[in-house]
Amino acid sequence: MSYIDELNKRIEHIKKGGHEKYHIKNEEKGKLFVRKRLELLFDDGMDIEDAFFANCMDDSLPSDGVVTGIGKINGQDVCVMANDSTVKAGSWGKRTVEKILRIQETAMTLELPMIYLVDSAGARITDQIEMFPGRRGAGRIFHNQIKLSGRVPQICLLFGPSAAGGAYIPAFCDVVVMVDGNASMYLGSPRMAEKVIGEKVTLEEMGGAKMHCSVSGVGDVLVKTEPDAISYARRYLSYFPKSFREKPRVREAKEVKEFEKSITEIIPENQNAPFNMYDFINRIIDEDSFCEIKKKFAPELITGLSRIDGRSVGIIANQPRMKGGVLFPDSADKAAKFIQLCDAFNIPLLFLMDVPGFMIGTKVERAGIIRHGAKMLASMSEATVPKISVIVRKAYGAGLYAMAGPAFEPDAVLALPTASIAVMGPEAAVNAVYANKIAELPEEERQAFIKQKQDEYRDDIDIYRLASEMVIDAVIEPNKLRDELAKRYAIYDAKNTVFTERKHGVYPV
Amino acid sequence: MNEVKAMMAGNVWKIVVAVGDTVEEDQDIVILESMKMEIPIAAEESGVVKEIKVQEGDFVNEGDIIAIIES
Numbered sequence: 001m002s003y004i005d006e007l008n009k010r011i012e013h014i015k016k017g018g019h020e021k022y023h024i025k026n027e028e029k030g031k032l033f034v035r036k037r038l039e040l041l042f043d044d045g046m047d048i049e050d051a052f053f054a055n056c057m058d059d060s061l062p063s064d065g066v067v068t069g070i071g072k073i074n075g076q077d078v079c080v081m082a083n084d085s086t087v088k089a090g091s092w093g094k095r096t097v098e099k100i101l102r103i104q105e106t107a108m109t110l111e112l113p114m115i116y117l118v119d120s121a122g123a124r125i126t127d128q129i130e131m132f133p134g135r136r137g138a139g140r141i142f143h144n145q146i147k148l149s150g151r152v153p154q155i156c157l158l159f160g161p162s163a164a165g166g167a168y169i170p171a172f173c174d175v176v177v178m179v180d181g182n183a184s185m186y187l188g189s190p191r192m193a194e195k196v197i198g199e200k201v202t203l204e205e206m207g208g209a210k211m212h213c214s215v216s217g218v219g220d221v222l223v224k225t226e227p228d229a230i231s232y233a234r235r236y237l238s239y240f241p242k243s244f245r246e247k248p249r250v251r252e253a254k255e256v257k258e259f260e261k262s263i264t265e266i267i268p269e270n271q272n273a274p275f276n277m278y279d280f281i282n283r284i285i286d287e288d289s290f291c292e293i294k295k296k297f298a299p300e301l302i303t304g305l306s307r308i309d310g311r312s313v314g315i316i317a318n319q320p321r322m323k324g325g326v327l328f329p330d331s332a333d334k335a336a337k338f339i340q341l342c343d344a345f346n347i348p349l350l351f352l353m354d355v356p357g358f359m360i361g362t363k364v365e366r367a368g369i370i371r372h373g374a375k376m377l378a379s380m381s382e383a384t385v386p387k388i389s390v391i392v393r394k395a396y397g398a399g400l401y402a403m404a405g406p407a408f409e410p411d412a413v414l415a416l417p418t419a420s421i422a423v424m425g426p427e428a429a430v431n432a433v434y435a436n437k438i439a440e441l442p443e444e445e446r447q448a449f450i451k452q453k454q455d456e457y458r459d460d461i462d463i464y465r466l467a468s469e470m471v472i473d474a475v476i477e478p479n480k481l482r483d484e485l486a487k488r489y490a491i492y493d494a495k496n497t498v499f500t501e502r503k504h505g506v507y508p509v
Numbered sequence: 510m511n512e513v514k515a516m517m518a519g520n521v522w523k524i525v526v527a528v529g530d531t532v533e534e535d536q537d538i539v540i541l542e543s544m545k546m547e548i549p550i551a552a553e554e555s556g557v558v559k560e561i562k563v564q565e566g567d568f569v570n571e572g573d574i575i576a577i578i579e580s
Contacts, residue, residue, distance in 0.1 A: 274549055359517065
């Protein structure tokens with residue numbers, strides 16, 4: 001056999017991955033082979049691959065169960081690590097870990113986005129001394145991720161399990177996409193939970209994709225199939241620059257989608273009646289440009305990437321259709337991470353306010369709503385990208401603060417004519433101020449008194465009065481809001497500020 | 510069988526369906542009043558309303574069962 005034949009024979013063997021029976025098993029679950037996944041992910045296949053021959057002295061461990069390399073997405077080079085679950089269930093040996101570390105370090109040096117295609121049973125117990133505790137052990141993967149965080153975008157596509165320590169890979173990514181039915185994350189498996197703490201639970205209940213994307217919030221995007229997950233990642237990256245040093249590329253602007261009803265027609269006059277904020281968002285952004293994050297988690301607050309006149313804009317919007325748009329501990333957490341994400345990669349922010357305030361009551365106080373709310377305020381406050389807040393309807397109480405109110409250095413606070421800013425709404429305020437007086441009045445006089453005081457209160461917080469006091473920067477006709485935003489984002493693009501000088505804040509986590 | 514639960518604490522302001530009604534996914538079942546806001550609580554799945562467990566004016570806590578839908 002010639003040298004070339006020998007080489008080709010080895011390449012052929014390694015390219016096939018693990019034993020055929022594992023390929024069949026994966027196929028039955030709707031799982032693609034790792035190299036097929038990468039083919040779908042990149043514009044035109046992987047350009048370079050390193051340590052393809054890792055562990056090649058052992059025929060049963062092709063590439064040591066992980067593929068690492070660089071290819072292009074939307075014309076941009078990105079680094080990738082992808083577990084091969086046909087090789088010992090994608091478990092990590094010494095070389096697997098070293099390969100992951102090296103591609104991360106390449107991403108660090110070249111300042112390229114890092115994508116993790118995760119499908120792994122976790123550590124290879126038989127190899128633990130070599131891969132678990134040391135300087136180049138698995139812990140370093142997370143150390144590297146933390147170092148990469150905010151320098152380059154990090155995306156996790158979860159196709160299978162991400163168990164025990166491995167579950168921290170998704171935790172340190174900017175965004176985690178989970179395939180329903182196959183993806184899971186957990187520190188201890190259901191079998192372990194039963195043995196150690198006596199709990200009987202299914203994998204889906206404890207660590208399934210649906211649960212993580214709607215309850216725990218560790219997952220961000222729930223998809224049905226692997227190709228859906230891959231196309232989400234490609235689309236998501238189109239809103240980002242390759243690293244924190246650059247701004248997102250301005251794309252060709254698209255018109256807003258046409259709707260029968262105008263913005264003015266979808267906002268109810270009654271401040272307390274719900275409406276659907278998605279309808280509002282779709283009337284101000286480029287058609288089909290909304291790329292939502294955490295749709296199913298804390299839906300009372302909407303977070304997503306969009307384009308306005310071709311520019312990437314991160315939207316944080318209260319959703320009056322869900323929980324009245326009130327802020328909860330989970331919604332505050334959701335906002336805090338999204339704001340950090342956008343600020344890290346120079347994506348301007350847009351706050352759409354229709355918020356009655358933070359939730360009150362025993363349940364949320366015990367859950368630490370003050371602490372969680374503080375996180376949202378801190379990241380919003382620290383964000384130095386262009387920030388515009390639009391008061392769509394209510395901006396009550398600390399809700400005004402959390403949604404980038406005037407005190408938090410937004411570049412502009414714009415109000416629609418339907419806007420109302422106050423410590424609290426008229427009903428609550430009159431009750432708070434005049435509760436004793438109301439109780440003293442004869443019953444038949446109460447309603448008239450309450451109405452009179454509420455009307456006085458409404459006059460007092462009239463939006464033009466606030467405009468006169470320069471609390472807000474402009475009152476905008478709703479149908480002209482998009483054009484106003486487009487102009488302002490183009491101008492604010494010149495913004496270049498540092499929040500403050502220090503090592504880092506002591507964050508309320 | 511699908512339980513419709515209160516997504517937040519509040520008072521039951523209006524019940525907008527009756528036992529025996531056929532409801533679609535995302536159709537409102539009751540409207541709560543909380544934080545001075547109207548909070549619609551919708552069915553997560555289509556089906557027939559089998560039971561309504563609250564009355565107008567009741568206080569419900571987050572997670573309390575409001576109605577049962579049989580799909």
